[in-house]
Amino acid sequence: MIEEVGTHLYKIEIPLPRSPLKALNSYAIKGPERNLIIDTGWNQQQCMDAMQAGLKELEIDIAKTDFFITHIHTDHLGLVSSLVTDTSTIYFNQPEGDRIRSGISLNDLMDFARLNGFPEKELQRVPHAHPGFKFRAKGPLRFHYLKEGDTLRVSDYVFRCVETPGHSKGHMCLYEPSKKIFVAGDHILGDITPTIASWFDEWNPLEEYLQSLDKVYQLDIDLVLPGHRQVFRNAKQRIQELKDHHRKRLEEIVAILGKSRKSAFQVASRMTWDITYDSWDLFPVSQKWFAMGEAISHLKYLEEKGVIRKEMRQRKRIYCMNDEDGTKRQIPG
Ligand SMILES: [Zn+2]
Numbered sequence: 001m002i003e004e005v006g007t008h009l010y011k012i013e014i015p016l017p018r019s020p021l022k023a024l025n026s027y028a029i030k031g032p033e034r035n036l037i038i039d040t041g042w043n044q045q046q047c048m049d050a051m052q053a054g055l056k057e058l059e060i061d062i063a064k065t066d067f068f069i070t071h072i073h074t075d076h077l078g079l080v081s082s083l084v085t086d087t088s089t090i091y092f093n094q095p096e097g098d099r100i101r102s103g104i105s106l107n108d109l110m111d112f113a114r115l116n117g118f119p120e121k122e123l124q125r126v127p128h129a130h131p132g133f134k135f136r137a138k139g140p141l142r143f144h145y146l147k148e149g150d151t152l153r154v155s156d157y158v159f160r161c162v163e164t165p166g167h168s169k170g171h172m173c174l175y176e177p178s179k180k181i182f183v184a185g186d187h188i189l190g191d192i193t194p195t196i197a198s199w200f201d202e203w204n205p206l207e208e209y210l211q212s213l214d215k216v217y218q219l220d221i222d223l224v225l226p227g228h229r230q231v232f233r234n235a236k237q238r239i240q241e242l243k244d245h246h247r248k249r250l251e252e253i254v255a256i257l258g259k260s261r262k263s264a265f266q267v268a269s270r271m272t273w274d275i276t277y278d279s280w281d282l283f284p285v286s287q288k289w290f291a292m293g294e295a296i297s298h299l300k301y302l303e304e305k306g307v308i309r310k311e312m313r314q315r316k317r318i319y320c321m322n323d324e325d326g327t328k329r330q331i332p333g
Contacts, residue, residue: 001013003231005223005225005231007155007156008030008156009029010030010058012026012051012054013026014041014047014050014051015047015050016047019075020287021075021192024040024047024228025039025225025226025227025228026039026041027183028058030060030155031154032155033064034064034065035154037060037065037067037068037083038067038069038183038225039069039185039227040067040078040080041078042074042075042078042134043081043135044078044079047078048082051079062085062088063085064087066088066091067083067088067089067090067091068092068146069090070171070183070184070185071096071186072099072170073168073186074135075135076227077136078135078136080137080141081139084141089144090141090143091143091144091145091152092144093145093163093170094147094170095165095170096168097170099169099170106133113126115316116263116265116296117264117265117266117292117316117317118265118292119265122285122288125285126285129289130285130286130289146172147161147163148163152174157179157181158177158178159175159183160174160176160177161173161174162174162175162215162219163212164187164212164215164216165209166187166206166210166211167187167194167196167209171186173187175219175221177220179222180220180221181221182223184226185226185227186226186228187212187213187216188224188235188242189228190224190226190229190232192229193242193245195290195293196297198293198300199296205300206246206297206300209246213239213242213243224238249298250301250302253298253302254308254321254331256271257319257320258321259321260320261311261318262319262320263316263317263319264295264299264317265288265292267295268291268292268295269288271291271294271295273287299319306322307322307331307332308320
């Protein structure tokens with residue numbers, strides 16, 4: 001499915017079978033010499049078929065095409081490894097390029113999940129159930145790194161790179177000031193909320209995400225091109241809604257902890273999720289995995305703000321309120 005969203009600028013819908021995201025938005029810009037494709041889909045056949053059908057309909061020659069990938073997640077990056085040609089450049093961010101080069105250790109992720117209370121039996125199913133492991137990019141990829149303020153020219157678009165860490169460590173958006181177009185990746189989405197998940201201790205993704213939202217709020221944006229679902233226009237309103245969403249999430253977690261001690265997995269199992277399963281036990285293992293990552297990012301934020309603390313109990317990490325009497329439960333802004 002192709003939608004013209006600007007001059008020489010098209011949205012190609014790439015299906016993501018069995019994912020609640022439903023589809024990935026790939027954007028293709030046709031230029032007189034080079035074309036640009038922004039984000040690609042999973043590295044699997046249905047995504048490839050949709051991409052090839054789209055490129056054929058748009059008469060885009062892949063040999064004259066470069067790629068910009070907003071972030072490391074497999075639904076954005078995966079397929080580029082099957083599309084790239086000898087003559088194409090893949091524009092990407094350095095933090096995540098380094099991460100790919102050094103190798104993402106599945107064992108480290110599993111250990112982190114175990115530490116946070118993910119049940120052993122279900123953990124063993126994660127590598128087979130999680131699309132991020134199944135449909136990742138294959139082979140060594142050569143990236144051309146872009147950073148904050150760099151420009152990317154294609155057709156008559158002059159995009160400025162905007163670093164927006166949060167949804168992922170190196171997430172990068174593109175902003176076209178004269179056309180007021182914002183290529184959002186998964187930084188801001190219209191009718192769904194980007195996941196903010198934490199899978200290692202060294203960073204505080206929610207803190208960085210909220211800062212990135214404030215940064216993008218300053219931009220004069222007319223049209224948002226998100227990584228999933230429909231393009232939309234009310235960027236400032238949407239940013240405010242996303243900030244409100246996370247504040248409610250933080251309050252919910254404080255209420256869930258109350259006077260108890262819980263692992264991140266237990267916290268996640270009690271949070272409200274916008275997903276069509278009747279109970280937590282019925283969630284597919286991949287959704288439990290995403291949910292726990294989301295819980296951890298909020299717990300990390302609360303811990304850094306001094307609202308909660310973590311302890312070790314039987315080799316598992318558990319969280320509790322710093323003030324267990326509940327007299328000081330305000331979350332500093
Ligand atoms: Zn993503």
